[in-house]
Amino acid sequence: MAIDRPRPLPDEVSAFYWEAAGKGALAVLRCDECRRMHHPPDLACPHCGATALRPETVSGRGTVFAATVARQAFDRAFVDAVPFTLALVELDEQPGLKVLTNLVGTTELVAVGTPVELAIEPHGDWSLPQFRVVGS
Amino acid sequence: MSGLTRDVAVVGIGYSPIGRDTGLDPRALTLAACHAAIADAGLTATDVDGIVEYQFGQGDAPSATATQRMLGIPDLHMYNDLMGTAPSGLGGAMDAAMAVASGVCETVLVYRCITRRAGHTGALRPAATEAPGPAQFHLPYGYGGGIILAMAMRKQRRVAELGGSYEDYGQIALNARRWAARNERAVLRQPLTMDDYLAARPVADPLLVLDCDYPVDGACAVIVTTRERAADLPHRPVLVDALAYGTGAEPDWLYGADFLFGGTRPCAQRLWSRASVGPGDVDVAQLYDGFTHITISWIEALGLCGIGEFHDWVGDGTRIGPGGDQPLNTHGGQLAEGRLHGLAFLAEAVAQLRGDCGDRQVPAADVAVVANAHGPQSGAMVLIGA
Ligand SMILES: [Zn+2]
Numbered sequence: 001m002a003i004d005r006p007r008p009l010p011d012e013v014s015a016f017y018w019e020a021a022g023k024g025a026l027a028v029l030r031c032d033e034c035r036r037m038h039h040p041p042d043l044a045c046p047h048c049g050a051t052a053l054r055p056e057t058v059s060g061r062g063t064v065f066a067a068t069v070a071r072q073a074f075d076r077a078f079v080d081a082v083p084f085t086l087a088l089v090e091l092d093e094q095p096g097l098k099v100l101t102n103l104v105g106t107t108e109l110v111a112v113g114t115p116v117e118l119a120i121e122p123h124g125d126w127s128l129p130q131f132r133v134v135g136s
Numbered sequence: 137m138s139g140l141t142r143d144v145a146v147v148g149i150g151y152s153p154i155g156r157d158t159g160l161d162p163r164a165l166t167l168a169a170c171h172a173a174i175a176d177a178g179l180t181a182t183d184v185d186g187i188v189e190y191q192f193g194q195g196d197a198p199s200a201t202a203t204q205r206m207l208g209i210p211d212l213h214m215y216n217d218l219m220g221t222a223p224s225g226l227g228g229a230m231d232a233a234m235a236v237a238s239g240v241c242e243t244v245l246v247y248r249c250i251t252r253r254a255g256h257t258g259a260l261r262p263a264a265t266e267a268p269g270p271a272q273f274h275l276p277y278g279y280g281g282g283i284i285l286a287m288a289m290r291k292q293r294r295v296a297e298l299g300g301s302y303e304d305y306g307q308i309a310l311n312a313r314r315w316a317a318r319n320e321r322a323v324l325r326q327p328l329t330m331d332d333y334l335a336a337r338p339v340a341d342p343l344l345v346l347d348c349d350y351p352v353d354g355a356c357a358v359i360v361t362t363r364e365r366a367a368d369l370p371h372r373p374v375l376v377d378a379l380a381y382g383t384g385a386e387p388d389w390l391y392g393a394d395f396l397f398g399g400t401r402p403c404a405q406r407l408w409s410r411a412s413v414g415p416g417d418v419d420v421a422q423l424y425d426g427f428t429h430i431t432i433s434w435i436e437a438l439g440l441c442g443i444g445e446f447h448d449w450v451g452d453g454t455r456i457g458p459g460g461d462q463p464l465n466t467h468g469g470q471l472a473e474g475r476l477h478g479l480a481f482l483a484e485a486v487a488q489l490r491g492d493c494g495d496r497q498v499p500a501a502d503v504a505v506v507a508n509a510h511g512p513q514s515g516a517m518v519l520i521g522a
Contacts, residue, residue, distance in 0.1 A: 006264035008272035040273045046386040066289035069341040075280030076263035086285055102277050109341045112296035128276050
């Protein structure tokens with residue numbers, strides 16, 4: 001089912017994220033001070049407040065931190081897409097580092113802890129980082 | 137009372153008509169609740185020198201000064217329109233208590249007016265074509281319902297991480313109806329069985345429609361003043377023993393450091409550190425139930441039971457129902473009285489501590505705890521009957 005997804009509008013802080021997605025990669029910001037990563041990208045590190053941050057490409061591997069299966073749409077663009085999954089994926093690189101995604105290729109409620117991997121979804125001139133269950 | 141410089145009391149409570157479709161304008165709802173609260177306090181509108189209200193900014197409620205105008209109050213010493221990121225309707229009462237404690241105000245009117253239309257977060261939105269700002273990481277995934285999907289994920293995660301079962305969530309929903317049967321204001325008064333709960337329509341697995349509060353049109357208002365002034369007013373004064381806010385680290389509904397509890401745990405710790413009583417002294421608990429997960433979080437965060445112990449603690453739900461040893465949400469909460477958005481938990485606590493609750497009165501209720509919201513916008517109060 002093709003969904004006419006709302007198009008993300010990159011800004012000064014997030015441009016690196018969408019550029020990386022366009023190259024098939026997932027990137028997050030790492031803090032030069034405390035060395036911890038955060039997502040979504042912000043102007044300063046939420047762990048220590050430092051503003052020296054650098055994009056870093058991550059493996060795209062992680063586990064399901066929490067998931068849901070939407071039985072109704074909340075945005076008209078997704079009316080024909082239900083049921084669809086959403087999940088927070090905890091990236092392997094850092095405990096608690098989470099990204100929101102759909103779990104592609106399933107409409108099941110995927111269990112917490114299930115290994116997942118990046119599955120970039122192209123949309124013409126932009127690309128959306130998605131995840132799929134490993135081996136699915 | 138600790139942590140506030142002047143002793144503060146809640147002396148008036150009031151409600152508008154509440155219903156699925158009252159046909160009433162938000163100004164009419166607000167005015168009805170405010171008139172009722174001022175009258176209940178034994179005051180007149182011109183005694184009010186501060187107004188605080190909480191709103192979504194979507195036409196759901198008149199501003200503090202718009203209400204001042206309707207009440208004919210010549211001037212205000214403090215006014216504030218709290219937006220959606222505050223600790224729900226209780227946030228207004230917390231501001232009011234601080235304004236009175238500090239001496240900025242003598243008597244503050246607090247209200248929350250909400251309409252089903254403005255508050256219907258589950259409604260279908262127009263198709264977004266672009267996702268700017270924070271939404272760029274959410275809307276492309278169909279996360280338009282926001283809080284609903286975040287709460288669905290919490291329900292799954294909690295049971296996976298802390299144990300228990302989805303029936304635990306059902307105990308909160310069943311309890312709401314048990315109490316609502318004794319509350320004439322409540323919109324949903326029919327009893328629920330666990331089978332009814334488990335068979336309810338799934339909104340976003342594993343979240344069921346009965347895990348979500350019930351949208352209504354309505355307003356609730358309270359009056360906050362000094363303990364000194366309260367002594368001359370008609371009702372048993374209900375004192376604000378302590379209040380606390382909490383956000384937790386990396387505050388965010390999705391990405392916050394403590395996904396299951398958000399700010400509820402630091403808020404509760406701070407609350408008890410300021411209070412003259414402890415969790416074991418609570419006679420009645422009024423804990424936000426916009427979603428059932430929130431209530432369970434507060435029960436554990438406040439130490440009514442240990443973290444992860446709710447399943448064993450709640451048992452068959454008897455202890456939180458009428459006649460139980462830890463009465464919870466005695467008006468039926470937002471799940472059953474209707475979603476008045478926070479302030480009604482405080483109003484019900486006040487009514488219980490006065491002994492005014494009729495069929496649902498908790499015997500010898502002297503200490504109440506009230507908590508609102510969750511995640512990065514947690515707030516709580518301890519109240520004691522003077
Ligand atoms: Zn840092």
